[in-house]
Amino acid sequence: MTQLRRNTLADGIDDPAPALGTLERGEPVQVFAVPPGTPARPRIARAEGIYMWDTTGRRYLDAGSGPVACNIGYGNRRVLDALQVQAEAAAFANPGTFESAANRRFAERLAEAAGPGYERVFVVSGGSEANEAAMKLARQMAVARGEASRWKVVSRQPSYHGGTLGALSVTGDPAAHDLFGPMMRSMPKVPAPITYRIPDGFDQQSWAEHCADVLERTVLDEGPETVLAYIQEPVGGLATGALVPHAVYMRRVREICDRYGLLLIHDEVMSGGGRTGAFLSHEHWPDCRPDLVVVAKGAGAGYFPLGVVLAPRDRVAEVAGGGGFMHGHTAFGNPLACAVGLAVLDETLDGGLIANAAAQGARLRARLDGLAERSPIVGDVRGKGLLMALELVADKDTKAPFAPSVMAASVLARVAIEQGLILYQRRTNAGRDGDWVMVAPPLIVTAAEIDLVADGIESAVAETERRLGRQ
Numbered sequence: 001m002t003q004l005r006r007n008t009l010a011d012g013i014d015d016p017a018p019a020l021g022t023l024e025r026g027e028p029v030q031v032f033a034v035p036p037g038t039p040a041r042p043r044i045a046r047a048e049g050i051y052m053w054d055t056t057g058r059r060y061l062d063a064g065s066g067p068v069a070c071n072i073g074y075g076n077r078r079v080l081d082a083l084q085v086q087a088e089a090a091a092f093a094n095p096g097t098f099e100s101a102a103n104r105r106f107a108e109r110l111a112e113a114a115g116p117g118y119e120r121v122f123v124v125s126g127g128s129e130a131n132e133a134a135m136k137l138a139r140q141m142a143v144a145r146g147e148a149s150r151w152k153v154v155s156r157q158p159s160y161h162g163g164t165l166g167a168l169s170v171t172g173d174p175a176a177h178d179l180f181g182p183m184m185r186s187m188p189k190v191p192a193p194i195t196y197r198i199p200d201g202f203d204q205q206s207w208a209e210h211c212a213d214v215l216e217r218t219v220l221d222e223g224p225e226t227v228l229a230y231i232q233e234p235v236g237g238l239a240t241g242a243l244v245p246h247a248v249y250m251r252r253v254r255e256i257c258d259r260y261g262l263l264l265i266h267d268e269v270m271s272g273g274g275r276t277g278a279f280l281s282h283e284h285w286p287d288c289r290p291d292l293v294v295v296a297k298g299a300g301a302g303y304f305p306l307g308v309v310l311a312p313r314d315r316v317a318e319v320a321g322g323g324g325f326m327h328g329h330t331a332f333g334n335p336l337a338c339a340v341g342l343a344v345l346d347e348t349l350d351g352g353l354i355a356n357a358a359a360q361g362a363r364l365r366a367r368l369d370g371l372a373e374r375s376p377i378v379g380d381v382r383g384k385g386l387l388m389a390l391e392l393v394a395d396k397d398t399k400a401p402f403a404p405s406v407m408a409a410s411v412l413a414r415v416a417i418e419q420g421l422i423l424y425q426r427r428t429n430a431g432r433d434g435d436w437v438m439v440a441p442p443l444i445v446t447a448a449e450i451d452l453v454a455d456g457i458e459s460a461v462a463e464t465e466r467r468l469g470r471q
Contacts, residue, residue: 047074050441051074061422063441063457067426068270068424069297071348074302076344076347082339082342083339083340083343086102102336103333106338114293118312124306127296127307129162130309135231144321154188154190154218155172157174168180174429193212193243195244197401205246208246230262233266233267234268234281235284238424238428239428242438263291264290273295278385291315300337308341357386360441361385361386368439368457388439388440392412392435394408401435406468407435408435408468409435416456421460424437441453
């Protein structure tokens with residue numbers, strides 16, 4: 001058996017010693033997750049507020065909130081106390097056997113914050129699982145109403161809804177589908193209402209109208225009686241770099257779903273929980289209220305794996321009357337997760353963090369727009385609140401992206417962390433859809449800290465221009 005060598009806190013977590021001589025000292029255990037040639041990563045020692053320190057004592061400003069998840073920053077005492085209290089009381093209770101007070105209080109508080117139409121809450125352990133749960137719930141809602149022919153879930157190209165096979169089936173990522181396609185049933189895709197690098201002959205509004213037209217034609221071509229739902233991110237994540245659709249698109253989507261009896265699912269895994277300056281980002285488009293909402297990253301804020309599905313009382317009652325929701329995992333409704341979720345939600349609402357996200361997001365946007373005017377490689381700035389992205393281009397006049405092999409966004413993210421600034425970057429579709437980095441500091445960020453973020457990005461962009469030969 002592998003033996004563990006106890007390290008000090010400053011060394012980080014325990015290191016596995018070589019087992020029977022099969023591992024070389026220093027070889028990463030998770031070799032499957034770290035491609036050969038990947039630069040050595042710093043080891044985390046501690047984190048507090050919006051900062052993280054490695055074991056050498058170097059400080060980093062986290063302008064990505066981890067993977068756009070740590071909404072309330074690190075080391076929050078309210079959350080840590082709630083976690084300890086619940087862990088000491090009952091770390092686990094099977095929902096099939098026990099009701100959990102933590103689950104009940106969290107669900108009630110969350111439904112209150114979400115508003116009318118989202119009175120029922122299903123708690124899971126992450127975003128991919130939550131999207132799967134939403135699609136399964138939608139299917140059972142249709143069956144409960146005698147519409148068993150409905151099963152197709154239309155989504156955008158590009159898009160990202162998770163890494164499990166069900167969530168991947170509605171994810172618009174051709175590179176991922178090339179690899180995993182034989183293992184799943186891919187769902188119909190329609191073009192995303194992008195606002196930058198729009199096809200010739202269109203402006204933002206006409207392209208949005210075109211995309212809505214394609215959605216309607218796709219529903220008709222597939223057969224409306226077979227189409228169950230349409231799933232979209234109101235404010236985009238990494239597949240579209242904080243895309244904010246034109247208002248006409250959002251209105252048309254709701255009209256199309258109503259016309260043909262589709263359920264509208266909003267994937268707010270990244271955008272929900274106050275990050276965009278509204279508790280749920282669909283609030284920015286009052287005429288596009290979804291039927292089901294998925295929230296995850298900001299719900300647990302990095303303190304515990306957590307995702308939720310918000311649903312209307314009457315439709316859930318129909319499913320319950322038909323025998324109950326046929327779905328579940330070991331950790332669904334976990335008391336620890338719910339205790340953390342409640343503490344995060346209370347901190348977000350009581351601390352005025354949603355208003356702060358709107359105010360500091362406007363300050364950040366102004367600084368990033370100024371950078372885009374000066375930089376030869378920053379082609380676009382987009383997003384809402386504290387969910388922003390910078391898109392990098394090789395030619396600003398033509399909006400031509402860098403070749404995927406250049407990995408321009410990865411270069412910028414690497415330069416930034418060398419300078420003590422953490423940005424979130426992840427390639428989708430093998431980089432074929434362009435390059436962007438997410439700028440999404442925790443919602444607790446101050447105006448002074450926003451200026452530090454902007455100063456750091458400007459410095460990192462300047463060095464990236466030099467390394468890419470674009471000065």
